Amino acid sequence: MENLHESLLIRNVSKTYANGVHALSNISLTIPPGMYGLLGPNGAGKSTLMRTLATLQEPDQGEIFLGSLDVVNQKEEVRQTLGYLPQEFGVYPKATAEELLDYFAVLKGITHRAARREVTEALLRQTNLWDKRKQKLGGYSGGMRQRFGVAVALLGNPKLLIVDEPTAGLDPAERVRFLNLLSELGENSVVILSTHIVEDVSELCTHLAIINKGQILLEAQTQQAVGALQGKVWRTLIEKNKLSAIEQEHQVISAKLLGGRTLVHVYSHINPGNGFEQVAPDLEDVYFSAMTGNYAQTCQQQKSEEVAS
Numbered sequence: 001m002e003n004l005h006e007s008l009l010i011r012n013v014s015k016t017y018a019n020g021v022h023a024l025s026n027i028s029l030t031i032p033p034g035m036y037g038l039l040g041p042n043g044a045g046k047s048t049l050m051r052t053l054a055t056l057q058e059p060d061q062g063e064i065f066l067g068s069l070d071v072v073n074q075k076e077e078v079r080q081t082l083g084y085l086p087q088e089f090g091v092y093p094k095a096t097a098e099e100l101l102d103y104f105a106v107l108k109g110i111t112h113r114a115a116r117r118e119v120t121e122a123l124l125r126q127t128n129l130w131d132k133r134k135q136k137l138g139g140y141s142g143g144m145r146q147r148f149g150v151a152v153a154l155l156g157n158p159k160l161l162i163v164d165e166p167t168a169g170l171d172p173a174e175r176v177r178f179l180n181l182l183s184e185l186g187e188n189s190v191v192i193l194s195t196h197i198v199e200d201v202s203e204l205c206t207h208l209a210i211i212n213k214g215q216i217l218l219e220a221q222t223q224q225a226v227g228a229l230q231g232k233v234w235r236t237l238i239e240k241n242k243l244s245a246i247e248q249e250h251q252v253i254s255a256k257l258l259g260g261r262t263l264v265h266v267y268s269h270i271n272p273g274n275g276f277e278q279v280a281p282d283l284e285d286v287y288f289s290a291m292t293g294n295y296a297q298t299c300q301q302q303k304s305e306e307v308a309s
């Protein structure tokens with residue numbers, strides 16, 4: 001069993017906005033220490049959940065516990081141990097990284113000057129910004145700004161670190177640097193990475209949840225989720241105009257352009273024939289299978305096979 005007294009427990013959380021959008025419908029998740037991926041398309045409800053966990057908005061109903069802390073009713077205590085890197089992270093362009101981090105450290109309650117110098121130096125080194133500490137933030141690249149955001153979020157050694165869509169807009173090299181930084185973060189705190197980019201989760205997160213239209217479609221260990229599709233994913237490369245025929249005959253997981261043709265992945269318990277070949281499943285197959293409802297079918301089938309044996 002996971003370490004529940006260090007975990008983040010989300011129980012039956014719902015949120016409906018004034019315009020009637022059900023952003024979260026009865027969400028329950030158990031998030032253990034370590035890297036956890038919350039994966040879903042635009043509008044799925046990820047930011048609503050992240051802002052709720054970050055005590056910036058309230059759910060209509062439900063409970064959230066970080067260890068023994070009640071996140072909904074003990075906001076101040078939670079904020080003492082929370083790091084949050086929002087989707088839009090604004091910085092003061094005229095301040096240097098060193099100045100602004102020092103300022104945020106004061107706000108976080110690190111009032112002793114020597115202690116503050118030690119903490120800010122350690123964080124600027126950890127985020128690989130030490131050499132750029134005297135540069136104004138207005139001149140930082142997107143990736144450097146995101147890493148500075150992590151330095152701010154890590155002030156005070158948070159037990160809960162929330163990172164909302166961090167790699168959107170980063171170039172490939174900056175993205176890799178940023179993901180490497182996240183992967184080095186302690187295993188003792190809960191780190192939630194909210195994203196619509198499947199590779200971010202597959203490269204980093206031991207556990208994940210897939211969310212769509214305010215509902216959790218899947219909550220699993222990443223490796224196990226991929227393993228459950230073993231032997232059930234088949235691919236073929238076709239001309240684009242054959243896709244609708246394939247869609248009528250098979251359960252299509254995904255279809256994407258590859259060198260002018262269309263690479264199709266389908267879900268099937270048996271060899272679909274017709275030039276399909278079996279392919280080792282990956283997290284993208286899990287994601288699209290969950291989105292199309294095929295993943296739930298896999299789990300149902302596995303359960304009935306277990307009962308039968």
Ligand SMILES: Nc1ncnc2c1ncn2[C@@H]1O[C@H](COP(=O)(O)OP(=O)(O)OP(=O)(O)O)[C@@H](O)[C@H]1O
Nearest residue numbers: 017019021023040041042043044045046047048049
């Ligand atoms: N303040 C708000 N008022 C009304 N509706 C909102 C508000 N914030 C979000 N929504 C709606 O709630 C749903 C979930 O939005 P949310 O931003 O949580 O999703 P998301 O998964 O983070 O998507 P994105 O990646 O596009 O930010 C969407 O339909 C969105 O339009």
